[in-house]
Amino acid sequence: MAKVVQITAENFESEIIKASETRAVAVLFSSAEYPDCAPYSQLLGQLSTSMDFTLGVVSCDERENMQLIQMFRVRSVPEIHIVDKGQIADVLQGVLSEADLKKRLEKYYVSDESRMQNAIEEAIAAKQFDEAIPLLDEALAKTPDDKKLKLLWAKASLGMGDTEKAKDVLSKFNEGDDQYREAKSLLELLDFHAEAAKQDVQGKEAVVYHEACKLACAEDFESALQAFLNLYVEAPEWNDSAAKKAMLTLFGVLGPKHELTWKYRAKLNTMMFI
Numbered sequence: 001m002a003k004v005v006q007i008t009a010e011n012f013e014s015e016i017i018k019a020s021e022t023r024a025v026a027v028l029f030s031s032a033e034y035p036d037c038a039p040y041s042q043l044l045g046q047l048s049t050s051m052d053f054t055l056g057v058v059s060c061d062e063r064e065n066m067q068l069i070q071m072f073r074v075r076s077v078p079e080i081h082i083v084d085k086g087q088i089a090d091v092l093q094g095v096l097s098e099a100d101l102k103k104r105l106e107k108y109y110v111s112d113e114s115r116m117q118n119a120i121e122e123a124i125a126a127k128q129f130d131e132a133i134p135l136l137d138e139a140l141a142k143t144p145d146d147k148k149l150k151l152l153w154a155k156a157s158l159g160m161g162d163t164e165k166a167k168d169v170l171s172k173f174n175e176g177d178d179q180y181r182e183a184k185s186l187l188e189l190l191d192f193h194a195e196a197a198k199q200d201v202q203g204k205e206a207v208v209y210h211e212a213c214k215l216a217c218a219e220d221f222e223s224a225l226q227a228f229l230n231l232y233v234e235a236p237e238w239n240d241s242a243a244k245k246a247m248l249t250l251f252g253v254l255g256p257k258h259e260l261t262w263k264y265r266a267k268l269n270t271m272m273f274i
Contacts, residue, residue, distance in 0.1 A: 002048050002049045002051075002052045002053060002054065003048070003054050003055070004045050004048060004054075004055045004056075004057060005054065005055070005056050005057070006056075006057055006059070007027065007056040007057060007058045007065075007068070008062075008064065008065065009064060009065070009067055009068060012068060015054070015056055016056055016083055017083070017086050019054060020083045020084055020085055020086055021085055021086065023053065023054070024053070024082050024083065024084040024089060024108040024109070025053070025054045025055075025056055025082075025083045025084075026044065026048070026053055026054070026055050026056065026080055026081075026082055026083075026105070026108075027055075027056045027057075027058060027072070027080065027081045027082075027083055028040075028041060028044055028055060028056070028057050028058065028078060028079075028080050029058045029060055029069065029072065029074045029077055029078065029079045029080075029081070030057060030058070030059065030060065030077050030078045031059070031060040031061050031077045032059075032061055033061065034077050034078070036078060036095050037077055037078045040078045040095055041057060041078070043098060043101070044080070044101075047101065047102065047105060047111075050111055050112045051102075051105060051106075051109040051110060051111045051112070052109065052110070053105075053108070053109045060074065060077055072088070075093065076093060076094065078094070078095060079091065079092070079093050079094075080092040082105075082108055084108065089108070090104070090107070090108075092104055113139070113142075113143070116135060116138075116139050117139070117148070117149070117152075119135060120132050120135045120136055120139065120149075120152055120156075121152065123135065123156075124152060124155055124156055124159065127159060129156045129157075129159035129160045130160070132152070132156040132159075133153075133156050133157075133160065136149060136152060136153045136156060140153065147173065147177050147178065147179050148178075148179060150169050150172075150173075150179075151169075151170075151173075151179045151182060151183055151186075153169060154166040154169040154170050154183070154186060155186070157169070158186070158190075158193040158194070158197060159193075159197060160197065161194065161197035161198070163190055163191075163193065163194045166186070166190065166193070167187065167190055170183045170184075170186055170187040170190075171187060185219075185253065188249070188252065188253045189216060189217060189249075189253065191213075191249070192213040192216040192217050192246070192249075193213075193217050195209070195210055195213040196210070196213045196214045196216075196217045198210065205231060205234070205235050205238045205239070206239075208227060208230070208231045208234075209228075209231060209238075209239070209242060209243065209246070211227060212224050212227035212228050212231065212243075212246065213246070215227060216246070216250060221250060221253075221254060221260055222260055224246075224250065225247060225250055225260060225264040226264075228243045228244075228246045228247045228250075229243070229247065229264060229267055229268060229271070231243040232244050232247070232268070232271060233271055236271075244268065244272075247264060247268055250264075251264070251265060
C-alpha cells in the first residue's frame, strides 16, 4: 500500500526493516537546507502513489536522526536507499531525471505505465485483441510516440484482421528504433497474419495453408516451410500456387544465406522439376 512516512529512530524498525520483509521500501534522506530536496521529495511522493510503494523520509536536519544517517553512510542529499528484506539493495545518489528515476525504481516496483503494458501484452498473448485495443488507445493517448506501444497496437490490429492499419503503423518504424527488426518482420509477414486472423476456414487445402501461416506468424519457420511444401506437393496449383509463393516470401524474410532458405529452396526446386 502506497504511503509516505516520516522516519525516526523510533519507527525505523517497524516502518522500514519489518515492512521491507514483504516489499522493498524506499528511504529518502533530505534536508531543507538544499533546494533540490523539496521538489525531489514531491516527485518521489507522486511516484510512490503511481508505483505503489512506501517512501520513508529521513530529515537530515534533525539531530536525533544522526544515527540513521551514519548507519546508512549517507554521503550527500538527496539520496535514496532501497531496503529489501532488511538489507540495502540499491543507492540512488543525487537528483535523477524523472525518467531515470522511474527506470531505477522499476527494478523493485511496477509503474502504472508498466502495469498497463503488462496487461496489454497478456491480452495479446491470450489473443484477446478486442480487450487489448482499448487499453492501447488509452496508453497511446498519454504517450503517442511510444514505439513499443505502437508495435503492440500493430500486433493487436493484425490479430483483429485489420492489416491496413497495422501496415500503416509498421511502415513508420526507422532503423534506429529498438523495435525496428520486429516491426520489419511483421511487415514482411503481413499476408500471413491476415490469413492467420481468418475464422471458420473451409476446405482441406485452405485449412493446411491457414495452419502453415499461423506457424509462420509464430516464427516457427521450419515447420511453416515444411507445411507449405507438403501442400505444394499435394496441390501445386491450388489458389494460384499459393503454397509456393508463401515459401518464396519466407525465403525473403529469412534471407538468401539462411540454412532454412538453402534447405527448402532445394526441396522446392526438386518438387518443381520432378
